[in-house]
Amino acid sequence: MNQNFGLSAAEQRQLEERLSKRQMQDFMGMFHNMFENCFTACVDDFTSKALSSRENGCISRCVQKTLATQQRLGERFQEHSQTTMMQQQQQ
Template sequence: MDSLTPTEQRELQNRMEKKQMKEFMNVRSHGWMLGPPIPSLQLLIDHHQMYSNLVQRCFDDCVNGFESKSLTSREESCVMRCVDKHMKGSQRLGDRFQEQNAAMAQSGGLPGR
């Protein structure tokens, strides 16, 4: 995917999201899902929501005008920093949760009890 231009990467990502949502909606509308979503489908939904929130946040923080149809170099670098910062923060949070879960499992219960 590194050989694609940023515009091509965004277009590919948009198409993949549309396909995933179309498949999800087909499953729901044909009644194939009886009851709550299966874990892998729920995980997909959660990831899509997280991605959408990230896109919205970085767009709101970095894109200041619509003078041209493409991002300025300043806007593009802002978006890259925003995404990088969010991803590193999410990774760090996940690492801390894993450490806490391991500590809890080792102690046999909840801390402080």
């Protein structure tokens, strides 16, 4: 019997596969939202197939800002989780 939550090896593999699939779906959803938000905010001239230099710069800044925000949110969530865990251990 596997030590992880009392699951068998087959159950553990199935759980890991589901978690991996869910993480990929979450990542793709975040990527799609970022693309949609940046496109909507930056692209407004549809008279050319190519992006203008202004649109290209705007999208680049938007993507960088979104990724930096996601990174900072992840860091804050981790800090909050650690604080909460420490408080629970002290009780």
